[in-house]
Amino acid sequence: MDFEDSKEEAAFRAEARDWLISNNPTEEELAGLDEFQRGMFWQKKKADAGWACIRWPKVYGGRDATEMQHVIFQQEEAKLDTPNAHQYLHIGQGMAGPTLMTWANDADKERFLPDLASGAKIWCQLFSEPAGGSDLAALRTKAEPDGDDWIVNGQKIWTSGAHYSDWGILVLRTDPTVAKHKGLTYFYVDMKSAGIEIKPIKQISGTSEFNEVYFTNVRIPDSQRLGEVGQGWQVSLTTLMNERANIGSGNSAVNFDSLKALAQRVTINGKPAIEDSAVRAKLASWYVEEAGLKFTAQRSLSALSKGDLPGPENSIGKLVGARKTQDMAAFAIDLLEQQGVEWDEAKDEFVSQLFQQTYMGIPGLRIAGGTDEIMANIIAERVLQLPQEPRMDKGMAFSDVPTGA
Amino acid sequence: MDFEDSKEEAAFRAEARDWLISNNPTEEELAGLDEFQRGMFWQKKKADAGWACIRWPKVYGGRDATEMQHVIFQQEEAKLDTPNAHQYLHIGQGMAGPTLMTWANDADKERFLPDLASGAKIWCQLFSEPAGGSDLAALRTKAEPDGDDWIVNGQKIWTSGAHYSDWGILVLRTDPTVAKHKGLTYFYVDMKSAGIEIKPIKQISGTSEFNEVYFTNVRIPDSQRLGEVGQGWQVSLTTLMNERANIGSGNSAVNFDSLKALAQRVTINGKPAIEDSAVRAKLASWYVEEAGLKFTAQRSLSALSKGDLPGPENSIGKLVGARKTQDMAAFAIDLLEQQGVEWDEAKDEFVSQLFQQTYMGIPGLRIAGGTDEIMANIIAERVLQLPQEPRMDKGMAFSDVPTGA
Amino acid sequence: MNFEFNEEQQLVRDQARGFLNTNCQTSVVRRVLEGNELYAQDLWKQIAELGWTATTIPEEYGGIGLSYFELALIAEELGRACAPLPFASSVYLATEAILSVGSEAQKLEWLPKLAAGEVIGTLAYSEGPGEARPEKINTTVSNGSLSGVKRAVPGGDIASVICVLGQSLQGNGTSMYLVSTESDRVTTNTIKTIDPSLNYADISFENAHCELLGEDGNGWEILQQVLDRAAVLYAWEQLGGAESSLEMARNYSLERYAFGRPIGSFQAIKHKLAEMFVKNTLARSNAYYGAWALSTNAKELPLAAATARIGSSQAYYYASKENIQTHGGMGYTWEFDCQFFYRRSKALAIAVGSERSWQDKLINASDIAAA
């Protein structure tokens, strides 16, 4: 057991690091570009040199690299201050890409995948609906056949990047008379199509990372279908498995180190709070969880390193991480006492930003990508193999399933 | 809002106290009696003077007292060191009595209730079965008609006091071909009947407070049926509602005061543990729960005082109390460090008895009378009026319900 | 035994609830949260007319002389409505401080105006992040003029009279002072916070005229007394918010369907809401104890205040965060109302000392109560 690279890994790491250091864009190269453009410039540069989406086949813009090499490249890139395109591209590259890889025909793969890798085209994902939520397959946006096209009406929600995306992957209900999972079909759509309207959703943190997307008689050619009609749920599982692998534990800026630093700065009964044993006990318990997540990730990496794929046990990262971070942020605000109420990004980061921003942002993380409750279900059912809840909607035509409406 | 008696309550309290002080048995009176006999002596004395089961009608051995007067009498009795018959009589008086009161014919009420009040006859309750547990109505012990009698075969479990009881109340399956709740019938049985075999159950704490009771061709006359054939579930609800009212929160000897006393006795980093803020924080949170339960009970008493009956919200007492007590006992053992492992009733109570005894006993309290999970269900369904879980066994003949066997 | 509010008190609560149901729907909270008002002035006028600001002020000072039971019930309803008002800072803090230790002249000057709601008050003690400590107070007084900076003062940009903790005139520890903000020597700056439906401001005093409030050198003790009393009332307001959160979560769990049934039929949700109910019920019972101790000035007040405060802080945090969780994605949107209670739960939890600080006080108080 060690934390060291194997010989092959070390060689790859050196190669990656060398390339990254030599090619990390200079301020000259980036002059005049905004954040988005900087990210895309860097992505293009990586793609041109074969360092984009390196797990993908070379023929589709990748490098035929292993999962472990992908992780090593990410680690090395994270050590440098490179422009960040991840936030714009992770859905396309992390979810749409693998889905196209599995389900698209060769022509479409050649048409779309290299552009996904290079950032030339941006993709978004349109699965969730207002009536869906945790019950993802309960979606209602319908597609009705019309010649060689489908006509789409309905509403999607929680679509990040809808406004700057070129393409979207989506699941639609093509048959409400059969059981919930059976009546779905999977498509991709040009996000500039007539009839698509995008409205940002403001979150309680004040930012708008997601959108509502309304479809009014939007026309999608049948050639943009992935999988058979009625096979949409199966196709979407490909997407979702990759979503889960992407979300991960999410390192938070509110963590043991930042909370300990705060506890060194404020006092309790006139002494540094870090000397107060109630503070120490809480910090220690959180450290144990944080370390547990970190070393669980190391174990997953070791499995990757051997060629195994990470399993559903990765659900614990988000579950434990989000609820812990919420409690830590709340506790940090308590340590700040009355002034903890202040949230001002122009002021002292430790007093008026970090913990408040996290306090307001974290409820979203406990929900996005599967609520705490869904994560616990996944662990219970897929890891521990416990039986599912009785399904009230089993075998029932979708249109007959009770909705409370 | 005050903690004082109303004028009427104060007058009753004075009357009760006077009687109790004057009649509390002397050591002379009790000479030569064992614990059980002492309890029964005192119960008889109370009954003779009209102070037994005081909520019951006078004609059945009670006093026609109000619920509040019952509480006041209990409070006053608790202040004195009287012999204790409660542990032997509470099931008969708290559950069998109210059930007979509601469902028995007048002749039986006259026959049984005064003896229940005076302690002349002891009753036990036989509901639970090995296959039942939280799903109480899934009981299988069957009664088959035979002339004017029923022949009973099967096994009951968790029967306290079975070996010293004269009578038992029990629910039996008289028809397995109808739905679970429909095929039950309620009886009382002479515990000395041929074919009844009683085996004590040893608990993990080492004591045996409960029994298994085996029925082999036990004959019960149809005249000992309460309610109609098939109406057993409805009758048993009378019993169960009274069980819930009886169990209450259960004051534990492991509480804020005892844990604080321990924290004053042992040290942390060379200073009394009570000065350690991690200990203080835990103690404070437990105090808040303990006080919350205490004042919730006061609010229930106030409702009683006005003639209202306590509702299902009383389920919180056991739920909160048991899990808190478990954590407190575990923490106390931690404070004792290595010596906390010792459990010896011949040694220092605070070091080697109180916390260890509770640690070993408390898992039972989280289960008996409804598990934590059932209590949470009760709160959710009866207080918050949330819908039941889907019922897999609904409308199914009992004999068709899956059992895993 | 009558550990329950009497009928008149319950009537006060019912009227308060009815009034706020009509006049302080969540749209009012949203208006202040999103807009430029410091507080809901129209609502403030109405509740002042109803006498809420005058509740416990004796009649000789223009109040209506009701007990703390009535004030506790009003606090609960304001909490339930998440009212965007400087009620807590003006009534629980400033009014209480003046009532407790003000001179007759000070009472005659300020209480009638506070009772009428014409004047809004607050109390300022914090000077920076973390706990306030008497020896660290940098607000000083010389020649009747007070100088210093107070941070994150609740209602700080609304109040026109402020109780200010400063160093004693005579180097005798700390003292409490009364400062009117009408002077240009007092500068207030509203700050951005996690709960914009309440106003918070930094306040600079530069040789502002001040009067001693209570005895010189007694500032810290006065502060602790006021905080003990205010903690009970905050606990009631927090309880109201926790109850609203539970009610919202319950209603949504009945309306929202997933997998063909209301989400309220899943044990994950049922047990979550049961836990909210448990916490709220215990918090309510402890708040009763606090109200009883406050209204009878019992020696148990410090213990009862800590108990009520901790119970309500825990209950409100749990209920407000799990209310969002029960709502799922929609609960995290700006459009939904869950956010109001989540923000407010934290703002109130640190208003008169964090849960952590009250845990320490509780153990101290348990020694005294046992003695």
Place this chain on the structure above:
Amino acid sequence: MNFEFNEEQQLVRDQARGFLNTNCQTSVVRRVLEGNELYAQDLWKQIAELGWTATTIPEEYGGIGLSYFELALIAEELGRACAPLPFASSVYLATEAILSVGSEAQKLEWLPKLAAGEVIGTLAYSEGPGEARPEKINTTVSNGSLSGVKRAVPGGDIASVICVLGQSLQGNGTSMYLVSTESDRVTTNTIKTIDPSLNYADISFENAHCELLGEDGNGWEILQQVLDRAAVLYAWEQLGGAESSLEMARNYSLERYAFGRPIGSFQAIKHKLAEMFVKNTLARSNAYYGAWALSTNAKELPLAAATARIGSSQAYYYASKENIQTHGGMGYTWEFDCQFFYRRSKALAIAVGSERSWQDKLINASDIAAA
């Protein structure tokens, strides 16, 4: 990156598991718990023959010189089986202490016997309820004779060699001593405990012959080092118990039906078991870290030990108590096996310092690790 046991190590684990599945079924635990044996002597002989007691002892002292990875995996399996053996006290404590600070002569005298399992050792430091403190140790030494009373010593009535913490010969703080129990000057009394499947004894020393173990005056530091190292191994043993508890609960939840379906299909049970899985998984990952730090003698050892220890203590407590809860009434009976793990979880949780004490140590260690 290879944060995983290698194949040889996994083979050790598989063999240990297979052996214990056959030779240490819960009937063996029950036999010791209910009977008069101090430990399962037959089993002890077998595991000694398998070399488990010799795992990390170098070959020159009669051991087999494997790494702490192998010992950790054996510890996990012993924990999983709830083995009624003085393995922890003899191997993690006594053997480790002698290995770490024993003189060459001491090593040559004791390690071969400990390796062969002929001699069983332990470590005695506690003298009464609560924490041990160097200045409170009342065990004294004069003229090579040790006197004092140690309480609740694990394996105390089984061990024939004991590492004893006493006052220094020269008034120089504390020292560690080695005492053989063969003398009649050592009296052991098995005490009654919450886990009768392990032996605990009070031990009185009256002028018992002793040898210094390690440097004079270094007793407290030696104790801390030994506890840090042992904590990692205890964490593995605790983890094994937590895993057994989860496995039992899972199996029962699949077999037991209520309301026409397996109780494992109810979210209340599913989420309880998911929580066990989460705690166990994090504890396992931290135990890996501990094993790595132990085997490499990394400077992070104190931090890694505290992390592993706390994680496993929490996981085992939760899993063992909720395993009973999952079993319902039957789980609370003497007849069922749930009790073994509930008892053991607490016994191990206080064996080398409570969770609370390790939390304090963790924060200290985090300063050092960061430095």
